[in-house]
Amino acid sequence: MHQQKIKFKVVERNYSFELPILHGKRKYLKVKYDGNLPPINGDLKGKTFSHVIGTSWSLLENLIIKKNIKGPQWLRISGVEKPAPAYRKSWCVFECCADYENIHKLENETRPHPPVKVMSLALKTVRINNNWEIANISAIKFSKVDTDKNVEISNKDLGMSFFSILRKIPGMNIPRDFNQKASKSKYKIRVEESEAALINNFIAQVCEFDPDIIAGHDAYTSIFDTLLNRIRKLRTPNWGKLSRLRKSNHPDGASIFRVRYATCGRLICDTFLSAREFVRETDYNLTHLSKSLLNERRDDFDVNSTQLFYRDSDLLLKMIDHTTQDAFLTSAIMFKLQIIPLTKHLTMIAGNSWARSLQNARAERNEMLLIHEFRQRKFIYPDKFQIKNEDKLLFENDEIKEKDNKKKDKKKYAGGLVLEPKTGLYNDIILLLDFNSLYPSIIQEYNICFTTIERPPANNTGKKQQEGEEEQNTNEDVDFTQLKKRENEDSILPKVIKNLVQQRREVKKQMKYEKNEAKLQSLDIKQKAVKLVANSMYGCLGFSSSRFYAKPIAATITRFGRQILEESVIKVQDKMNKQVIYGDTDSIMINTQLQKIPEAIELGNRLKKEINEKYKCLEIDIDGIFMPLLLVKKKKYAAMKLENLADFMVPGNKNIEPKFKQEVKGLDMVRRDWCPLSKNASYVVLREILSGKSIDEMVEGIKMEMTKLGNYNYLASNLFR
Numbered sequence: 001m002h003q004q005k006i007k008f009k010v011v012e013r014n015y016s017f018e019l020p021i022l023h024g025k026r027k028y029l030k031v032k033y034d035g036n037l038p039p040i041n042g043d044l045k046g047k048t049f050s051h052v053i054g055t056s057w058s059l060l061e062n063l064i065i066k067k068n069i070k071g072p073q074w075l076r077i078s079g080v081e082k083p084a085p086a087y088r089k090s091w092c093v094f095e096c097c098a099d100y101e102n103i104h105k106l107e108n109e110t111r112p113h114p115p116v117k118v119m120s121l122a123l124k125t126v127r128i129n130n131n132w133e134i135a136n137i138s139a140i141k142f143s144k145v146d147t148d149k150n151v152e153i154s155n156k157d158l159g160m161s162f163f164s165i166l167r168k169i170p171g172m173n174i175p176r177d178f179n180q181k182a183s184k185s186k187y188k189i190r191v192e193e194s195e196a197a198l199i200n201n202f203i204a205q206v207c208e209f210d211p212d213i214i215a216g217h218d219a220y221t222s223i224f225d226t227l228l229n230r231i232r233k234l235r236t237p238n239w240g241k242l243s244r245l246r247k248s249n250h251p252d253g254a255s256i257f258r259v260r261y262a263t264c265g266r267l268i269c270d271t272f273l274s275a276r277e278f279v280r281e282t283d284y285n286l287t288h289l290s291k292s293l294l295n296e297r298r299d300d301f302d303v304n305s306t307q308l309f310y311r312d313s314d315l316l317l318k319m320i321d322h323t324t325q326d327a328f329l330t331s332a333i334m335f336k337l338q339i340i341p342l343t344k345h346l347t348m349i350a351g352n353s354w355a356r357s358l359q360n361a362r363a364e365r366n367e368m369l370l371i372h373e374f375r376q377r378k379f380i381y382p383d384k385f386q387i388k389n390e391d392k393l394l395f396e397n398d399e400i401k402e403k404d405n406k407k408k409d410k411k412k413y414a415g416g417l418v419l420e421p422k423t424g425l426y427n428d429i430i431l432l433l434d435f436n437s438l439y440p441s442i443i444q445e446y447n448i449c450f451t452t453i454e455r456p457p458a459n460n461t462g463k464k465q466q467e468g469e470e471e472q473n474t475n476e477d478v479d480f481t482q483l484k485k486r487e488n489e490d491s492i493l494p495k496v497i498k499n500l501v502q503q504r505r506e507v508k509k510q511m512k513y514e515k516n517e518a519k520l521q522s523l524d525i526k527q528k529a530v531k532l533v534a535n536s537m538y539g540c541l542g543f544s545s546s547r548f549y550a551k552p553i554a555a556t557i558t559r560f561g562r563q564i565l566e567e568s569v570i571k572v573q574d575k576m577n578k579q580v581i582y583g584d585t586d587s588i589m590i591n592t593q594l595q596k597i598p599e600a601i602e603l604g605n606r607l608k609k610e611i612n613e614k615y616k617c618l619e620i621d622i623d624g625i626f627m628p629l630l631l632v633k634k635k636k637y638a639a640m641k642l643e644n645l646a647d648f649m650v651p652g653n654k655n656i657e658p659k660f661k662q663e664v665k666g667l668d669m670v671r672r673d674w675c676p677l678s679k680n681a682s683y684v685v686l687r688e689i690l691s692g693k694s695i696d697e698m699v700e701g702i703k704m705e706m707t708k709l710g711n712y713n714y715l716a717s718n719l720f721r
């Protein structure tokens with residue numbers, strides 16, 4: 001290989017993954033060579049060796065794993081040298097060089113983490129000569145943001161300030177009285193002669209403020225993609241100062257890689273991406289999220305009309321206000337969803353990079369957590385898969401992605417059990433029982449791990465196989481007779497999940513006795529982060545692009561899930577003589593044939609005891625009470641759900657007034673592509689169905705509401721004809 005700096009030695013390591021290598025402890029040749037040299041070909045084979053593992057492990061990953069660094073934390077770096085100005089690699093105020101051996105994490109360090117500087121961005125574009133150019137950039141700067149607790153945007157300690165940059169448009173003059181009116185604005189507005197000057201001014205603002213985090217709604221595919229395209233078109237010389245590292249070549253490739261390259265050393269918080277992970281909404285555009293999360297109205301802006309705003313000072317100020325409001329709403333959503341502290345704690349649990357947590361890289365988060373655990377036990381962990389189109393994974397439409405995944409995953413292995421629903425309208429109390437974290441609990445209950453399940457080896461390198469080698473049939477059904485469970489191994493996966501469950505239990509225990517509001521918020525963020533990691537752990541086993549993809553193990557878990565649900569249904573129907581009207585993966589709906597909530601809860605507690613007595617780690621609990629319930633088909637229902645169930649669950653609580661709220665799951669009326677008229681009509685009909693009225697009154701009510709709606713539309717159609 002012509003490698004000059006190379007070291008090697010024979011070591012003992014464990015292996016329990018999917019390559020055709022014998023599992024257990026074996027001797028391996030450990031090879032180390034200089035990080036400046038290119039990686040060895042991962043497909044390399046020879047007469048004295050069959051596989052090369054570790055060629056995809058990056059230098060950053062090696063540093064994080066080998067030094068056991070888990071998220072942002074204090075490090076002690078000794079023996080540092082300050083480079084000469086000509087050899088500086090960054091724009092940072094302080095830069096030093098240190099040897100790998102002199103970097104150590106500080107254990108049990110109690111000093112608080114330093115605050116970060118955050119800049120929230122929004123921009124407007126204008127069409128000039130068939131090109132979309134930047135007309136206005138607005139930003140809000142927060143000079144002191146705590147990364148460990150929830151922050152309100154109204155907090156004066158954030159050090160909030162504004163700026164907005166406007167450029168002139170060829171052939172149009174800025175209104176004469178604009179500067180006078182702009183001087184009275186609450187934020188600083190700067191007018192530039194051209195788009196190039198606007199971009200240069202913005203880069204100078206970024207360089208001066210030096211933000212640790214840049215926030216934007218749809219930051220990757222809208223804000224930064226537009227900005228980088230215009231920078232390249234205009235050949236802006238100082239574009240590299242968007243990054244903290246000195247850059248010379250313009251970034252190529254898909255938008256996410258370009259943005260990562262251009263902003264290296266800063267974190268990008270995309271509220272569009274984060275909202276998709278942390279909240280369930282029908283739409284994730286800024287207008288919808290502002291209304292649903294902040295109860296703030298945002299008017300949509302037609303970018304085709306940007307030039308019209310340049311005709312009048314008041315209109316131009318209105319456009320700038322709209323851009324600034326977008327930056328403000330973006331930061332308000334970021335603080336509302338606790339994105340900064342939550343992703344930080346996710347990173348500290350999993351031991352990945354904070355930048356990747358902000359990009360919703362859930363599979364990678366779980367991978368890094370497992371890598372930390374396996375390496376500590378002297379295991380060789382799998383190589384990383386090369387994802388050709390990461391943008392598609394991050395930004396594609398949820399519904400299209402779900403359909404595509406179903407096509408790809410078809411026949412790989414059977415998933416969760418979905419019972420055939422007994423459709424209809426139920427006016428009695430329907431009890432919803434749900435297994436807490438079913439798949440993580442199954443892993444613990446049955447001691448399922450790479451080290452405890454023997455399975456036939458498979459070529460899972462994620463790369464093209466050599467010519468002449470037969471491709472493995474991934475659609476082949478899993479033969480469970482070939483799986484042999486070993487009971488006496490040091491099972492890692494159950495221990496990882498057990499530790500996460502115990503962490504969350506400890507944090508929730510602290511929350512019960514914590515009186516300080518700030519500390520309580522911090523604890524709540526921690527328990528949410530632990531819950532997210534624990535509940536997504538199964539996903540990396542069944543995700544075919546994951547390093548830890550293991551179809552037999554994933555299929556084993558889902559098989560136990562189906563078996564547990566079936567046994568629970570039998571117990572409810574045979575021992576309690578109650579009808580199960582629906583079940584989906586980890587939950588069952590039971591027709592109690594009761595009208596009183598306390599009686600239904602008492603029944604639920606008896607069912608819990610009957611089902612839970614068989615298991616050590618698995619636990620079913622009362623998750624909801626519906627009355628009435630309209631069950632349409634699989635994964636489609638609507639009901640009035642009891643909101644204050646927790647009050648009824650407290651022993652001794654009497655004379656509690658029930659509060660019900662409408663809940664809709666899977667019905668077409670919640671689809672994003674349905675027009676508002678159809679949605680409104682559907683909700684009107686549903687409100688009548690769930691009103692508790694008699695059938696005749698219900699039908700009459702629906703007729704009346706539809707007549708009103710029809711008359712209104714007839715009137716509107718005549719007005720606008």
